[in-house]
Amino acid sequence: MCSASSDFGQFSGCAAGAHVLSGNVFEPRALDELIPNWRQEDSPIRVPVSSDKFWLLTKNQAWTLPSPFDNKGNYVISLSQLVRWMGTKAEELGVEVYPGFAASEILYDENQIVTGVATNDVGIAKDGTKRETFQPGVELRGRITLFAEGCRGSLSEKIIRNHKLRERGQGQHQTYALGIKEVWEIEEGKHKPGSVIHTVGWPLDTKTYGGSFLYHLDDRQLAIGLVVALNYRNPFLSPYDEFQKFKQHPAVRELLEGGTAIQYGARTLNEGGFQSIPYPVFPGGAIIGCSAGFLNVPKIKGTHTAMKSGMLAAEATFKSLVEGSSMELYWENLKKSWIWEELHKARNYRPAFEYGFIPGMALSALERYIFKGKSPYTLKHGRPDHEATDTANLHVPIQYPKPDGQITFDVPTSLYRSNTNHEHDQPPHLRLRDPTIPEQVNVPLYAGPESRYCPARVYEYVSDEKGDPKLQINAQNCLHCKACDIKDPKQNIEWTVPEGGGGPGYTVM
Numbered sequence: 001m002c003s004a005s006s007d008f009g010q011f012s013g014c015a016a017g018a019h020v021l022s023g024n025v026f027e028p029r030a031l032d033e034l035i036p037n038w039r040q041e042d043s044p045i046r047v048p049v050s051s052d053k054f055w056l057l058t059k060n061q062a063w064t065l066p067s068p069f070d071n072k073g074n075y076v077i078s079l080s081q082l083v084r085w086m087g088t089k090a091e092e093l094g095v096e097v098y099p100g101f102a103a104s105e106i107l108y109d110e111n112q113i114v115t116g117v118a119t120n121d122v123g124i125a126k127d128g129t130k131r132e133t134f135q136p137g138v139e140l141r142g143r144i145t146l147f148a149e150g151c152r153g154s155l156s157e158k159i160i161r162n163h164k165l166r167e168r169g170q171g172q173h174q175t176y177a178l179g180i181k182e183v184w185e186i187e188e189g190k191h192k193p194g195s196v197i198h199t200v201g202w203p204l205d206t207k208t209y210g211g212s213f214l215y216h217l218d219d220r221q222l223a224i225g226l227v228v229a230l231n232y233r234n235p236f237l238s239p240y241d242e243f244q245k246f247k248q249h250p251a252v253r254e255l256l257e258g259g260t261a262i263q264y265g266a267r268t269l270n271e272g273g274f275q276s277i278p279y280p281v282f283p284g285g286a287i288i289g290c291s292a293g294f295l296n297v298p299k300i301k302g303t304h305t306a307m308k309s310g311m312l313a314a315e316a317t318f319k320s321l322v323e324g325s326s327m328e329l330y331w332e333n334l335k336k337s338w339i340w341e342e343l344h345k346a347r348n349y350r351p352a353f354e355y356g357f358i359p360g361m362a363l364s365a366l367e368r369y370i371f372k373g374k375s376p377y378t379l380k381h382g383r384p385d386h387e388a389t390d391t392a393n394l395h396v397p398i399q400y401p402k403p404d405g406q407i408t409f410d411v412p413t414s415l416y417r418s419n420t421n422h423e424h425d426q427p428p429h430l431r432l433r434d435p436t437i438p439e440q441v442n443v444p445l446y447a448g449p450e451s452r453y454c455p456a457r458v459y460e461y462v463s464d465e466k467g468d469p470k471l472q473i474n475a476q477n478c479l480h481c482k483a484c485d486i487k488d489p490k491q492n493i494e495w496t497v498p499e500g501g502g503g504p505g506y507t508v509m
């Protein structure tokens with residue numbers, strides 16, 4: 001999030017990068033343009049991709065398929081570490097960085113032009129009274145405000161809605177996936193720096209889009225994660241438990257045995273691609289990065305496009321401030337940039353899986369090897385993720401195995417590893433638009449899916465005095481993944497920023 005007049009300020013968790021979770025196989029294209037000599041600097045980009053494998057998993061087998069990825073020249077990194085490094089670089093250039101402050105409000109002038117953001121008040125108790133630590137929020141005003149909150153940004157979504165930017169852009173709704181990730185320290189003999197493996201298939205069923213990643217960093221570290229598209233239909237599915245199951249696959253378990261899980265986290269990512277790009281300019285500013293949805297799904301990469309969109313917006317901002325030109329220049333240059341070309345080429349991969357796993361794989365192969373992004377059609381996305389959930393009577397509950405405490409873990413153990421921290425005595429940052437919907441709709445129709453899709457077990461049904469289920473929200477556990485804001489069947493949950501820098505404390509994600 002940055003608000004600019006002549007300089008930029010950026011906010012995130014209690015330290016730059018503390019809320020950032022990614023894979024991450026990093027394509028350096030945008031960084032090469034931004035800092036051409038970065039390779040001579042002491043950056044956390046140290047591990048070039050050394051091999052690229054693609055597995056189809058069945059319950060007990062891993063079949064090697066031709067890899068659809070081309071990661072030559074890319075690097076395996078921790079994005080939270082790269083963000084921290086870039087935060088320092090920005091400060092060296094005189095940029096003011098304010099980690100620990102969350103923007104909670106969009107400021108407008110009398111003509112409805114965005115003039116900046118305000119941070120929320122700090123030190124308000126649950127009951128609304130002021131605690132000893134009270135500090136009023138501050139207004140940060142600028143001639144241009146750029147919103148860079150990542151996937152499903154809480155303020156960016158308001159701007160998109162209020163200014164009807166989706167209708168003005170490519171027109172379709174955004175679609176999402178939830179990524180659940182751990183970083184492990186594995187045994188020396190099993191560690192191959194730069195090795196990249198992606199998998200599809202087990203444990204996900206053929207109607208659920210998703211897959212896993214295993215990236216070998218340096219220092220014996222392994223990033224392992226499962227990405228599950230949020231248009232899954234079975235309300236009994238638990239992405240967290242699917243991830244635990246995935247780690248039990250013989251080919252994966254073997255890699256983890258003897259190792260130690262050191263960090264856990266979760267975050268949503270955009271999957272709408274080209275069809276879902278909103279018009280990213282509004283009076284007073286623009287939206288950049290994953291808040292606008294520039295992730296390339298078949299590559300599973302959005303870091304390079306987020307960075308490039310920030311560069312294009314910064315150039316348009318500079319011209320606007322110095323020469324008085326319009327921010328429309330950002331949109332025009334975006335359409336001429338390699339982001340546009342990449343996303344256009346990649347546009348049919350994700351919607352192809354609307355027809356199921358096998359047709360999806362077949363259509364993807366057609367796109368990659370025959371049409372090479374020049375297919376004469378553009379496929380449409382299916383229903384929005386919150387509408388895709390079936391009612392519970394169409395499915396049977398899924399019985400997930402109990403965690404073994406070595407390779408698979410319960411949620412409290414994982415949460416401890418996410419370093420999540422929120423001030424307990426603060427107004428809830430997860431708001432129910434209608435407090436009766438959980439008990440009156442979500443339980444009877446969908447068997448309370450929020451208790452399963454949330455990877456931090458923030459939503460728990462407990463029995464009230466009559467023995468009826470009552471929703472309890474453990475907001476202090478929230479990982480800020482935004483899945484609840486997306487997947488709640490009635491769109492009844494509003495994710496808002498909590499006090500200050502509350503949230504996960506990622507260091508190697």
Ligand SMILES: Cc1cc2nc3c(=O)[nH]c(=O)nc-3n(C[C@H](O)[C@H](O)[C@H](O)COP(=O)(O)OP(=O)(O)OC[C@H]3O[C@@H](n4cnc5c(N)ncnc54)[C@H](O)[C@@H]3O)c2cc1C
Pocket residue numbers: 001011012013017018019020021022023024025026027079101102103104148149150151153154155178179180181225227267268269288289290291295300301302303304306497
């Ligand atoms: C599991 C997973 C795997 C991925 N793998 C890869 C990969 O291998 N390669 C790749 O290139 N990409 C990958 N991506 C995508 C990549 O992480 C994103 O495209 C990229 O991080 C987007 O950058 P961004 O700056 O737009 O948003 P983010 O990186 O999400 O950063 C947004 C920042 O804004 C902060 N913020 C949000 N709201 C506010 C607010 N209101 N006030 C103040 N601060 C706020 C957040 O805390 C965060 O620090 C992956 C994503 C996931 C989830």
Ligand code: SF4
Pocket residue numbers: 430453454455456457458459477478479480481482483484485495
């Ligand atoms: S409460 Fe919502 S945003 Fe927080 S961890 Fe759970 S699903 Fe994610």
